[in-house]
Amino acid sequence: MQTIDRYFEDYGLGEVRRSVGRTITEADIVLHAGQTGDFFPHHMDAEWTATQPFGQRIAHGTLILSVAVGMTAGDINPQSMSYGYDRIRFIEPVFIGDTITVEASIAEKADHPKRPLTHGYLHEKVTVTNQRGAVVLVLTHLYLVNRRP
Amino acid sequence: MQTIDRYFEDYGLGEVRRSVGRTITEADIVLHAGQTGDFFPHHMDAEWTATQPFGQRIAHGTLILSVAVGMTAGDINPQSMSYGYDRIRFIEPVFIGDTITVEASIAEKADHPKRPLTHGYLHEKVTVTNQRGAVVLVLTHLYLVNRRP
Amino acid sequence: MQTIDRYFEDYGLGEVRRSVGRTITEADIVLHAGQTGDFFPHHMDAEWTATQPFGQRIAHGTLILSVAVGMTAGDINPQSMSYGYDRIRFIEPVFIGDTITVEASIAEKADHPKRPLTHGYLHEKVTVTNQRGAVVLVLTHLYLVNRRP
Amino acid sequence: MQTIDRYFEDYGLGEVRRSVGRTITEADIVLHAGQTGDFFPHHMDAEWTATQPFGQRIAHGTLILSVAVGMTAGDINPQSMSYGYDRIRFIEPVFIGDTITVEASIAEKADHPKRPLTHGYLHEKVTVTNQRGAVVLVLTHLYLVNRRP
Amino acid sequence: MQTIDRYFEDYGLGEVRRSVGRTITEADIVLHAGQTGDFFPHHMDAEWTATQPFGQRIAHGTLILSVAVGMTAGDINPQSMSYGYDRIRFIEPVFIGDTITVEASIAEKADHPKRPLTHGYLHEKVTVTNQRGAVVLVLTHLYLVNRRP
Amino acid sequence: MQTIDRYFEDYGLGEVRRSVGRTITEADIVLHAGQTGDFFPHHMDAEWTATQPFGQRIAHGTLILSVAVGMTAGDINPQSMSYGYDRIRFIEPVFIGDTITVEASIAEKADHPKRPLTHGYLHEKVTVTNQRGAVVLVLTHLYLVNRRP
Numbered sequence: 001m002q003t004i005d006r007y008f009e010d011y012g013l014g015e016v017r018r019s020v021g022r023t024i025t026e027a028d029i030v031l032h033a034g035q036t037g038d039f040f041p042h043h044m045d046a047e048w049t050a051t052q053p054f055g056q057r058i059a060h061g062t063l064i065l066s067v068a069v070g071m072t073a074g075d076i077n078p079q080s081m082s083y084g085y086d087r088i089r090f091i092e093p094v095f096i097g098d099t100i101t102v103e104a105s106i107a108e109k110a111d112h113p114k115r116p117l118t119h120g121y122l123h124e125k126v127t128v129t130n131q132r133g134a135v136v137l138v139l140t141h142l143y144l145v146n147r148r149p
Numbered sequence: 150m151q152t153i154d155r156y157f158e159d160y161g162l163g164e165v166r167r168s169v170g171r172t173i174t175e176a177d178i179v180l181h182a183g184q185t186g187d188f189f190p191h192h193m194d195a196e197w198t199a200t201q202p203f204g205q206r207i208a209h210g211t212l213i214l215s216v217a218v219g220m221t222a223g224d225i226n227p228q229s230m231s232y233g234y235d236r237i238r239f240i241e242p243v244f245i246g247d248t249i250t251v252e253a254s255i256a257e258k259a260d261h262p263k264r265p266l267t268h269g270y271l272h273e274k275v276t277v278t279n280q281r282g283a284v285v286l287v288l289t290h291l292y293l294v295n296r297r298p
Numbered sequence: 299m300q301t302i303d304r305y306f307e308d309y310g311l312g313e314v315r316r317s318v319g320r321t322i323t324e325a326d327i328v329l330h331a332g333q334t335g336d337f338f339p340h341h342m343d344a345e346w347t348a349t350q351p352f353g354q355r356i357a358h359g360t361l362i363l364s365v366a367v368g369m370t371a372g373d374i375n376p377q378s379m380s381y382g383y384d385r386i387r388f389i390e391p392v393f394i395g396d397t398i399t400v401e402a403s404i405a406e407k408a409d410h411p412k413r414p415l416t417h418g419y420l421h422e423k424v425t426v427t428n429q430r431g432a433v434v435l436v437l438t439h440l441y442l443v444n445r446r447p
Numbered sequence: 448m449q450t451i452d453r454y455f456e457d458y459g460l461g462e463v464r465r466s467v468g469r470t471i472t473e474a475d476i477v478l479h480a481g482q483t484g485d486f487f488p489h490h491m492d493a494e495w496t497a498t499q500p501f502g503q504r505i506a507h508g509t510l511i512l513s514v515a516v517g518m519t520a521g522d523i524n525p526q527s528m529s530y531g532y533d534r535i536r537f538i539e540p541v542f543i544g545d546t547i548t549v550e551a552s553i554a555e556k557a558d559h560p561k562r563p564l565t566h567g568y569l570h571e572k573v574t575v576t577n578q579r580g581a582v583v584l585v586l587t588h589l590y591l592v593n594r595r596p
Numbered sequence: 597m598q599t600i601d602r603y604f605e606d607y608g609l610g611e612v613r614r615s616v617g618r619t620i621t622e623a624d625i626v627l628h629a630g631q632t633g634d635f636f637p638h639h640m641d642a643e644w645t646a647t648q649p650f651g652q653r654i655a656h657g658t659l660i661l662s663v664a665v666g667m668t669a670g671d672i673n674p675q676s677m678s679y680g681y682d683r684i685r686f687i688e689p690v691f692i693g694d695t696i697t698v699e700a701s702i703a704e705k706a707d708h709p710k711r712p713l714t715h716g717y718l719h720e721k722v723t724v725t726n727q728r729g730a731v732v733l734v735l736t737h738l739y740l741v742n743r744r745p
Numbered sequence: 746m747q748t749i750d751r752y753f754e755d756y757g758l759g760e761v762r763r764s765v766g767r768t769i770t771e772a773d774i775v776l777h778a779g780q781t782g783d784f785f786p787h788h789m790d791a792e793w794t795a796t797q798p799f800g801q802r803i804a805h806g807t808l809i810l811s812v813a814v815g816m817t818a819g820d821i822n823p824q825s826m827s828y829g830y831d832r833i834r835f836i837e838p839v840f841i842g843d844t845i846t847v848e849a850s851i852a853e854k855a856d857h858p859k860r861p862l863t864h865g866y867l868h869e870k871v872t873v874t875n876q877r878g879a880v881v882l883v884l885t886h887l888y889l890v891n892r893r894p
Binding site for chain 5: 323324325328329332337339342343344345346355
């Protein structure tokens, strides 16, 4: 983790970052239930889920979201501020033992409507894929970035 | 936590749920860094953040999001499936020791475009407020819900 | 989780609550050892326990007790105060991967000896069962409850 | 932690063990909520508890119970098996920052009714005290112990 | 855990302590990644490690080191102070499910160069072995110990 | 975190990496006790440590060591393998709330005695400093690195 100043002008449309992989474990789910208080049987009950369509426990959506966003937190950029996400969609369930990788690409650059000379908006499309190549989660990460002074 | 069947017709527009409060602790942030791998100094370095505008460490956005969504996970409804979120916006930072409460209200009901007789979409507006009454996070939670057969 | 006032008069003898299931994981045992400092090989050493009668690691008694009591913590009742437990008995071991469910029934109602007009005692029998239908733990949860004013 | 064979005859009535101290932290409460799923505001909401009689968050009963029992798990005795607890009473609340110590004394020895030649029952009285000298929790820990062959 | 005063003179060269066993779990690795921020795929990615020479995830070196040193933390000796380690060598990888035991022997006793009448140095050789009898880690634990007054 | 091949020839003697800061929290100590089983009162008992020379709880040595090494785990280098540490010395205690930063510099490069054409040894000196500028821990991290083919 290092600190690198990158300005709005420094980001190229379509620029892509790719993460290494991370296996989602039973421990991750237990810890996420513990952090959020969500002990729904979909995540915690191996017996009941064995009788359901997916046949097994599935990871919390917010777990995959949190881990995926964390996996894109690489360099620290003091010129950029994350302010939200758009269009988070859980496409496929993530099971215990699945390994996810994350790709983040600059999907949109837009001038700040009121401060176009000093700020711009970056939209980074985040795509989370499992070891079978299936997309499990997509979201758009929103940043407000300073222009080069 | 109990299992209660609620169908699309059973949800009233504007219907509101309110949570009890939960204090966001230093331990929550440490655990969330540990779960996500995001050890950015904004969350982890009390010395450096003391020199920054907010003057102290702030909670990860995904921590508040995960906890808030977890705080709305009340009854289990087998007729409803969460499939994503829209327009997540981090309005104010959450500091160590802040106490959040969550309000969730049915903001929109829509027919499923292809299966209007059997399914509908629910949009639940989730609003997270701190102990000073300031809104810190908003998001729209998206559900696909079965109609009464 | 919601707050609902229930008075001593509102509890019926024999009234029963049933939880959903929860699978006890290796992570739960590791976390419980970490919380309590009990790293006895009965819980932590797969090699040694393979040579013992049960043939595998077993969950800490206090883990199953804590989880089971937690699984009965549903609605918040400001009129009721938990003050202890009686006759906790570990009937069968719980193994990694076992799924427990909890049943809690009002087994006894008694007047408070000194304040019979304002308070009563509730004894809730808590029974923890595994996926094979075997009872693994029983205990009596003791509450002091306000009478309706 | 060492393994030492002690038989029923080796335990003296009134024999006492005393632990070192352990401070109960906010992190302990957060972790215990996470393990048990009990996020009651009594333990988690600093704002609301500030308006209540105790004026602050209190530790879960099962946390203090689990930690106290763990603090008495010293030597491993293959001749002894823990099978339950009697009369667990929460006498005083434990607050964040309180330091507890545990004393365990052999309060009762009894022959096994059906196998008096080979087994006996030990009742160990466990007393948990805070840094102000107040008793916060008592319980009786029940063991089935082999007689010397 | 008990407090016992042992002076420099009380330690015999070659004196040996042996621990019980502890199985290193997937949860331990997940928790250690979370504590240290080291999410290298060698520890976290089951898919990628399956393509590497070891064929599976391996425990962090600092995890095995920390657990092994913890397993030797038996009695508290107020006359002794740990001040460092020498020659830590990771000999073999530790995999999920491996069970380690620790042996610690007094390998060297030396007078304190400037205060030989009051202090001495103890070097304790720590050897960590897995269930197949292979040594996985060695280190020398360094103590400064008071002489008997 | 990215994967970058660096060969023995690519490392310059004296080359330095510096981390951002991380505050060591009470939660870190609680989690480390939980991972290692070391609940010594030096780390866990605020009352007793208040009577001791340092006046407060101190972090486990292995906690600071593990976190510091983790803070130097930046890019993944497939050409390099960590095989041990030398001369770990705990110079000053780390207290709850202290913020550490880590500096790692290439202190020594040496040919592999038997395979000098293909491998070399790197010694990286790791220095951990607190917010008062005091060095709290030093160690030498040992790597076996491939030469450029």
